[in-house]
Amino acid sequence: MLQVAMTSKVAGFVTTLFMMVMMMVPKTVSAENIDRIVTQQFFDMIINQADGDCPGKNFYSRDAFLKAHNSYHRFGNMNTEDDSKREVAAAFAHFTHETGHFCYIEEIGGASRDYCDESNIEFPCAPNKGYYGRGPIQLSWNFNYGPAGQNIGFDGLNAPQTVANDPVVSFKTALWYWMEFVRPVMNQGFGATIRAINGYLECNQGNPETVNARVYYYTQYCSQLGVAPGDNLTC
Template sequence: MFKPTRCGWLVAAACALPVHAAMNIQPDPQNPGGYVIPQADVQAVEQQKTANPMYGIWAKALETRANAVVDAIEPGLASNPDNVKRAERVFPASEWEFLTQMAAPEYTYVRFLRAVGKFPAFCGDYSDGRNADAICKKSIVTMFAHFAQETGGHIAKENVSDNPLGLEEWQQALVHVREMGWSEGQTGYTTGCGQNDWQNKKWPCASGQGYFGRGAKQLSYHFNYGAFSEAMYDGDASVLLNNPGLVADSWLNLASAIWFFLTPQAPKPSMLHVIDRTWKPSQRELDAGIGYGFGTTINIINGGIECGAQNKDKGQPVNRIRYWEGLAAHYGIPLLADEKNTCWQQTPYGSLNLNGASDVLYTNWDGNWKYYADRPGGYSFECELVGYQTAYSALVKGDYEKCVTNFYGSHAGWPKVRLVDKLDPPTTEPSQPPVGGVPLWEASKVYVGGDKASYQGAVYQAKWWTQGDEPTKGGPWALVPQ
């Protein structure tokens, strides 16, 4: 499943340019040494940084329905969401039974439809003429090819003792609901639990719980359970961190796979956007052999182990390709001229050199450490997009503001930041007239080296950038002899 990486998001759209937006930053009257910023200014910076249309596309693909709606889904109901009706039409219960004759009983057609229903983008509509039914069918078949590898029986058709029905290996998906060798009550896969890092603060492990592989895509590790729980339960990571067994014993066993299918992972696109061609490979990717086709979905899932010329004859990718080709032949899915089912000719995404790439977008926020000469203390008072996993996602509403307010004040020497709806009017010293025509000092005004201001009957000159520092206290101010 997902692993934290330090890399970029490749798309063909132009990269968002660095933004140095104007912000009204004032000393915080409630917190000495801190600052207040209008919330609208912070939101404007976020909007500029995420102006590329791909951010909206990514976020839209990850939208979910309420669980109350999902729990009401049953095969054939007129009230089922439209994308569920499409899945029923292109992949009816008879096809589910055809591909799951060896499957564990926890995987059912009802749970499959509910998993589909949770995500409107899966088997969703297109307004630009793309064939939504064909994309839906291809998406489901792609997932089953990977299910057959990840959780399949892998029993030869000729092995009549273990495979009395003579099933093709691509008909043997979803045999395992839990990782082989693991059962509920065991506390494995707790690597990293309890460490004093942001992952444990955001997704703390629960005592006595194990985060081994569960479900159709074998969700593993606490940070994946926490992130998936947030997607399923309105931002509440604790539900699945405290009860990870739900990923095996409910419709989450299939929803976890669809979530993975829809989620882009830096620098990889989502599998959906490879199949429906919303994603356009960049020149850097094309040069690395990465384009359309089933092979790129292998690179997304496990490219470091299964892609590249050195892995051409390796069992895992050979199996996946064989399963895909068998399924595609059975369901009449053609191989298009610009598609490849293999990834041996591709550079694994983890080895792709993105240094200097001009077509990289990022989807996580981290503090902006750059120096800004026109802002208090030279601090940016911003977060920036980075290509590695952090606590704050550019695809989650409100995370940018959390990054700004949480990041500042949590680092030694950095000021605290508070967002406000509206700033108080700037204060001046009206009781003291200007001296020699020099304007009165204003607490909210930014001064740079050489600027002068009148204050309490004297003139002061700024030695360097300053805002909110009273001239009589020295520091950045020097008294000008009269």
């Protein structure tokens, strides 16, 4: 009986120790739980600030975002719950700024601008096609449309307009760009994400007003998601 009692005590101790260790492990957010961060209320809070006649009002939707997320399930799934929320806040801050609260699908006046890098022989520009900003992150240039299309599954070079015609593809381009170029610098602070998206125009006092606008959206979304924004907010 003494041996049984001792075995029971050891088992209880091991169970308690295991539970304590598990409580110390940082929480993660699984891909299936992204909808718990990007709630309908969170999405509506952004898009409802756009004017009623904005083209994006009938284009962008939370449902389209979630469908796109199925292809990029690592987005919003970082090491800890707080880091995951910060990533969502950062991405949607940039989406908000780039599209005017999901108002614009295409860059204003973009069709009149030349976004063809003729030196890029891997992703050459197609005749009479414009690679100006489209989608939540305003994807631009042939060297982005080409690989984005390959990764997502549409002809980015010959049919760049797909990004402005298909809301799921549109969100996929934003998530593709984010995972390729922005996620790797998330650990350096929000300022590094600005540099990764539009740093050559905005950082180093290039355009402090737009930097401040991005930071404002980010800190607001962090507050709404209940997470501290962290350090190094500007670039």
